[in-house]
Amino acid sequence: MATLVRDVAQQMVDPLDVSRAELYRDDLWQAPFAQLRAEAPVHYVEHSDYGPYWSVSSYKGIVEVESLPDLYSSEAGGITIADFVAERDVRMPMFIARDRPVHTGQRRTVAPAFTPSEMTRMSGDIRRRTADMLDSLPWNTPFDWVDTVAIELTTQMLAILFDFPWADRRKLTLWSDWAGDIEIVKNEELRGQRLAYMFECGSYFKGLWDAKIDKDPTPDLISMMIHSDAMSHMDHNEFIGNLILLIVGGNDTTRNSMSALAYGLDKFPESRAKLEADPTLIPNAVSEILRWQTPLAHMRRTATADAELMGQQIKAGDKLALWYISANRDESVFGDDADAIVVDRPNARRHLAFGHGIHRCVGARLAEMQIAILLEEMAARRMRINVLAEPTRVAACFVHGYRTLPVEISKY
Numbered sequence: 510m511a512t513l514v515r516d517v518a519q520q521m522v523d524p525l526d527v528s529r530a531e532l533y534r535d536d537l538w539q540a541p542f543a544q545l546r547a548e549a550p551v552h553y554v555e556h557s558d559y560g561p562y563w564s565v566s567s568y569k570g571i572v573e574v575e576s577l578p579d580l581y582s583s584e585a586g587g588i589t590i591a592d593f594v595a596e597r598d599v600r601m602p603m604f605i606a607r608d609r610p611v612h613t614g615q616r617r618t619v620a621p622a623f624t625p626s627e628m629t630r631m632s633g634d635i636r637r638r639t640a641d642m643l644d645s646l647p648w649n650t651p652f653d654w655v656d657t658v659a660i661e662l663t664t665q666m667l668a669i670l671f672d673f674p675w676a677d678r679r680k681l682t683l684w685s686d687w688a689g690d691i692e693i694v695k696n697e698e699l700r701g702q703r704l705a706y707m708f709e710c711g712s713y714f715k716g717l718w719d720a721k722i723d724k725d726p727t728p729d730l731i732s733m734m735i736h737s738d739a740m741s742h743m744d745h746n747e748f749i750g751n752l753i754l755l756i757v758g759g760n761d762t763t764r765n766s767m768s769a770l771a772y773g774l775d776k777f778p779e780s781r782a783k784l785e786a787d788p789t790l791i792p793n794a795v796s797e798i799l800r801w802q803t804p805l806a807h808m809r810r811t812a813t814a815d816a817e818l819m820g821q822q823i824k825a826g827d828k829l830a831l832w833y834i835s836a837n838r839d840e841s842v843f844g845d846d847a848d849a850i851v852v853d854r855p856n857a858r859r860h861l862a863f864g865h866g867i868h869r870c871v872g873a874r875l876a877e878m879q880i881a882i883l884l885e886e887m888a889a890r891r892m893r894i895n896v897l898a899e900p901t902r903v904a905a906c907f908v909h910g911y912r913t914l915p916v917e918i919s920k921y
């Protein structure tokens with residue numbers, strides 16, 4: 510009987526349902542996406558753990574959807590394939606999940622924290638911390654790159670951005686890991702635990718806010734938000750929601766890019782040799798690693814009206830998953846070697862890992878700077894990362910990343 514139930518369940522698995530977590534846990538997502546791009550770049554999946562949805566898997570399709578933000582809303586159904594359920598979930602108001610005009614005003618509140626001049630101001634601190642971290646690593650001895658380097662450096666970067674109390678910085682990681690895990694919606698107990706962490710995060714930031722409210726402006730995100738005009742239109746919940754957005758937005762993504770550079774360059778030794786021989790390739794290599802990894806596999810939109818998308822009829826209310834992870838391997842844009850890391854790929858910067866259009870990642874410059882500094886400081890030490898075993902991967906179709914990556918560093 511148990512075998513029969515299992516057999517029936519297996520027969521019901523749709524091989525083109527690319528929302529299945531095991532595809533990412535086992536690194537088996539490439540083939541179904543290649544098939545989708547070739548045969549059905551806009552494809553309707555009727556049954557999935559997240560209900561029916563359209564898969565948009567080509568570069569062209571995603572750019573079209575993200576260029577029409579009024580037709581394809583971020584607000585109507587949220588930004589991940591997991592639906593928001595009013596009686597079950599607590600909505601955290603964030604501008605990533607708002608449409609115009611509210612999105613425009615709130616994004617403007619935080620954008621000044623990511624200007625080129627702010628990046629220059631933060632770069633010294635980030636470089637010093639990165640250098641200290643690399644100098645503390647053991648040579649020719651196994652350790653886990655994810656926890657020791659990728660998580661720690663990302664957490665430090667965010668703590669600098671928020672002027673967050675240094676000793677408590679790992680709280681940022683904890684809260685963000687809980688906030689960003691879409692698999693949690695499937696488990697009631699975990700949902701309750703997540704809520705408790707979000708309250709803890711909210712009250713901690715309330716304390717930081719209170720400490721800065723009557724003070725002169727300082728160059729950190731909290732102070733910037735307090736002293737911006739748009740802030741006067743934001744209530745406490747929106748302030749906390751947007752802070753959580755900034756932590757979550759920068760956390761897994763930057764962390765998994767830093768793990769990808771270790772794993773990916775080891776996997777493509779010719780590219781690594783080229784980069785080691787010519788560090789001026791670092792800026793392009795950063796884009797290429799982001800393209801190859803695509804730390805957020807998808808974002809979601811909801812159609813606000815009937816529409817046609819690449820020959821398919823979309824109905825008002827339909828959910829669309831925009832698979833950046835697939836667009837970034839689109840042969841028609843990146844060629845037949847799109848699955849490989851090519852550090853001098855001429856159009857690496859065209860990747861969609863940061864999205865496209867009005868919601869394109871506001872923290873992109875900061876992430877690129879942190880990853881570039883890590884590569885530069887590694888080059889300065891002639892440090893090579895050797896991967897000792899396959900990583901364990903995050904089992905989810907949203908955050909695309911690594912849980913552990915055993916490595917050893919050596920000199921080249």
Ligand code: HEM
Binds near residue numbers: 755803805808862863
């Ligand atoms: C938006 C990716 C780093 C904050 C986004 C979007 C993507 C993305 C795909 C959404 C675009 C859309 O919905 O169309 C990444 C990647 C990163 C990264 C791959 C690192 C490699 C960061 C950092 C921060 C950040 C460091 C801030 C500390 C945000 C925010 C938004 C956003 C606030 C919302 C923008 C809006 O709705 O206007 N990011 N991100 N991200 N990201 Fe990032």
